[in-house]
Amino acid sequence: MNVELMNNLMKNQFAPNYISKLKMKKMENATDKKKPKNTKLLNLIVPIKPEDEMNNYEIFGELGKGAYGTVRMGLDKRNN
Structure with a gap:
């Protein structure tokens, strides 16, 4: 009804x-x-540094492959 x-x-x-x-x-x-x-959704946007800023880092080693590409560990040349 x-x-x-x-x-x-x-x-x-x-x-x-x-x-x-x-x-x-x-x-x-x-x-x-x-x-x-x-529902609170997580912010999945990962900021990517520009190429000129990436020159300030020395790649120390690769940690592995992630969902968004290869994960690398870098040392900052400016502070050392």
């Missing part, structure tokens, strides 16, 4: 019983759209 029709039927009755109220509530909950939950 339609929720509006059920509401009209219940308004015309004098004292609706508890079970019919539960049925109405169940029908209303079934027709309501659920709101999406606020």
Whole structure:
């Protein structure tokens, strides 16, 4: 049954019983759209340094392959 029709039927009755109220509530909950939950997504953007800034580092070794390419360990030439 339609929720509006059920509401009209219940308004015309004098004292609706508890079970019919539960049925109405169940029908209303079934027709309501659920709101999406606020999920916090991780920021997966990895900043890539420009080529001129990469010249300031000396590649010390390769750590392995990652999802975004080869992972390298570098030493900063400016601070040493």
